[in-house]
Amino acid sequence: MLIAAILVLAAGTYAMRLGGVVLRDRLELSAPLQAALPMAATALLAALAATAALMAGADLAGVARPTGVLVGGLLAWRRAPFVVVVVAAAATAALLRLAGVP
Amino acid sequence: MIAVGASFGAIAISYGLPVWVPFLMSTVVFAGGAQFLAVGLLAAGNPIAAVLAGLLLNARHLPFGLAVAGIVGTRWRDRLVGSHLMTDEVVAFTLAEPDPARRRRTYWLIGCTLFTSWNLGTTLGVLLGGAVGEPEVLGLDAAFPAGLIALIMPSLRDGPTRRVAIAGAAIAVLLTPVLPAGLPVLGALLGLFALYRPRRRGGADQDGSAVEAVEAVESPPRRVGADRPTEEPC
Numbered sequence: 272m273l274i275a276a277i278l279v280l281a282a283g284t285y286a287m288r289l290g291g292v293v294l295r296d297r298l299e300l301s302a303p304l305q306a307a308l309p310m311a312a313t314a315l316l317a318a319l320a321a322t323a324a325l326m327a328g329a330d331l332a333g334v335a336r337p338t339g340v341l342v343g344g345l346l347a348w349r350r351a352p353f354v355v356v357v358v359a360a361a362a363t364a365a366l367l368r369l370a371g372v373p
Numbered sequence: 374m375i376a377v378g379a380s381f382g383a384i385a386i387s388y389g390l391p392v393w394v395p396f397l398m399s400t401v402v403f404a405g406g407a408q409f410l411a412v413g414l415l416a417a418g419n420p421i422a423a424v425l426a427g428l429l430l431n432a433r434h435l436p437f438g439l440a441v442a443g444i445v446g447t448r449w450r451d452r453l454v455g456s457h458l459m460t461d462e463v464v465a466f467t468l469a470e471p472d473p474a475r476r477r478r479t480y481w482l483i484g485c486t487l488f489t490s491w492n493l494g495t496t497l498g499v500l501l502g503g504a505v506g507e508p509e510v511l512g513l514d515a516a517f518p519a520g521l522i523a524l525i526m527p528s529l530r531d532g533p534t535r536r537v538a539i540a541g542a543a544i545a546v547l548l549t550p551v552l553p554a555g556l557p558v559l560g561a562l563l564g565l566f567a568l569y570r571p572r573r574r575g576g577a578d579q580d581g582s583a584v585e586a587v588e589a590v591e592s593p594p595r596r597v598g599a600d601r602p603t604e605e606p607c
Contacts, residue, residue, distance in 0.1 A: 273394065276420035280411060281401035283424070284431040289456040291438015292445055309468055311562055312440035313528045314541030315433050316465050316521050318561030321542035322549050324518035329550040336515045343519025347526045360519030364512030 333373035339364030374462075374487055377517070378494020379501065380508040381408055386499055388416035399495040403488060404460060407431050410554060429555035436562065437464045444476045458484030465524035533568055540564035 300308075324340035325332055343360030351359075378399065385395035390412060398408050407427035414423035437459055444467055445455035458481070466483045470476045508514055529535045541564025548557035 272420050273391070273415060274397070276415060276424050277394065277397055277402065277411075280407065280424045280427045281398075283428045284402055284404055284407065284434065285457060287428075287431055288434045288438055288459045289452065291435045291440075292442045292452050292456050292459075293438075295439050295442030298439075307565055307568070308436075308440040309528070310534045310537045310568075311436050311565060312464055312468060313525050313534055314538045314561045314564040315436060315558060316461060316525050317529075317538035317542040318545030318558045318564075319433075319461055320518040320521035320525070321546050322557060323521075324515070325546055326549045332514075335512070336509075339512055339515030340518045340522070343515065344522045347519070347523035350526075351523075353520065353523050356523040357516045357520045361512035361516040364515035365510065366512075368509065368512070 335364045335367035335372045338367060338372075374490040375494035375497065376511065376513055377405060377508060378491045379498035380513070381405065381412075382495040382498020382500075383502055384409070384498075385412045386502050388412060390416055392499060395495050395499055396492075399492045402427070403457065403491065404431050404434075405491070406554075426554060429553060432555060433461075433558055434459055437461075440464065441467055441480065444480050446477065455481065455484065458488055460484075460487060461521065462487055462524075465521055469524045469527055471527065536567040537564045540567040 320340075324337055327333070327336075339360040339362075342363045343356045346359055347356045381399070382395045385398075386392065394412070394415070395408075398411065402408055402411070404427075407430045410430060411423040411427040414420070414426060438456065441459070441464055445452055445459075463480060463484045467476050467480045470479045525538065529538060541561030544563050545557040545561045548560045552560070
């Protein structure tokens with residue numbers, strides 16, 4: 272049962288990944304719709320970032336993580352290198368937790 | 374990625390699941406969020422819920438696939454292999470590459486690197502077990518969203534994209550307490566309707582709106598809601 276569940280999850284995930292790639296050719300998309308696809312991907316990624324930054328399950332994620340992400344986001348906006356953004360966000364959250372901030 | 378993979382391996386083992394489970398999942402599922410969610414449900418003895426929740430969480434790969442289809446390649450071999458490498462991070466890195474000619478290389482390079490490091494991390498986590506510790510202690514939970522923001526930042530400097538992204542992020546955050554995992558992020562696609570709102574012309578300076586973009590993505594929802602209507606990005 273365990274192996275079946277994992278294989279079904281894997282097959283379904285792969286089907287959705289391949290599905291988008293293959294369907295793109297089959298669909299006759301209008302120009303505005305084609306322009307909207309990268310925007311849709313960006314919106315999905317922004318939503319992932321926002322929910323991962325702010326929420327823990329159905330609740331708010333405390334203070335340390337959103338603050339770390341905020342520091343990283345400000346650095347990204349100031350065009351800091353990717354590694355600096357990620358390390359600063361993690362370090363801020365880790366140090367805040369070390370100081371007892373939830 | 375190695376560290377997150379390691380915490381996945383360690384968590385799967387700490388749940389008391391067989392050793393081959395994290396290895397198989399990291400190889401054939403290769404989707405971080407769905408794997409964490411699924412091992413929890415599998416360990417709780419609920420394989421059907423694990424499959425359904427995991428698939429719901431991964432449904433975003435369909436629109437991702439539509440967006441990167443032209444980049445992955447047109448040969449069937451490339452499509453079949455490249456699709457499996459598709460993750461949030463790969464899509465973000467690829468769309469962040471300004472030169473279209475180099476996007477294909479970025480997709481494959483990042484995809485192969487992440488697949489390798491994710492599985493390497495899983496192996497380390499299984500071997501080290503409890504010694505890996507919670508990802509929160511190292512602040513890794515803040516690293517993932519910050520990295521995503523850094524990657525989509527170039528796209529966010531484009532006005533219409535920023536409106537769509539902020540509206541989508543706000544919708545997802547607001548829906549998170551009331552919908553099962555996976556659906557709120559898909560709800561972000563409704564952010565595309567922000568394109569059809571009547572647009573104010575001129576006026577807003579680039580820097581000011583970029584600050585708003587960062588804040589709206591990151592501030593707790595109550596602050597966003599209190600300061601201004603959540604779906605009013607600029």
